[in-house]
Amino acid sequence: MDDHQVLAQISSLVAEEARTQGEQREAGGLDSEDEQARLTRLEQALDQCWDLLRQRRARKEFGQDETDAIGATRPGSRNYLPVTRCRS
Numbered sequence: 001m002d003d004h005q006v007l008a009q010i011s012s013l014v015a016e017e018a019r020t021q022g023e024q025r026e027a028g029g030l031d032s033e034d035e036q037a038r039l040t041r042l043e044q045a046l047d048q049c050w051d052l053l054r055q056r057r058a059r060k061e062f063g064q065d066e067t068d069a070i071g072a073t074r075p076g077s078r079n080y081l082p083v084t085r086c087r088s
Contacts (some may be wrong), residue, residue: 006053010046017042036047 009059020039055069 001052003053003056006049006056010049010053013042013046013049017046 017039020035021041024035024039052069056066059066059069
């Protein structure tokens with residue numbers, strides 16, 4: 001996944017997050033634990049994508065292979081998720 005693809009995924013996730021938040025506002029708040037979990041998953045996926053993009057750019061800046069960037073996808077990372085929507 002190159003930087004343009006990561007940015008496209010970020011844009012898609014931001015749009016989905018905005019739709020979800022808009023639906024929640026119209027409904028007067030979160031209706032269920034499922035909706036809260038969905039929003040949390042979106043926020044975590046966005047964090048992972050931004051982390052991956054930052055890592056790729058830093059590795060490139062310092063002459064390293066940006067394709068080795070892994071984002072926050074490993075145990076011990078701040079926003080670890082076992083399955084991510086944003087992979088290198």
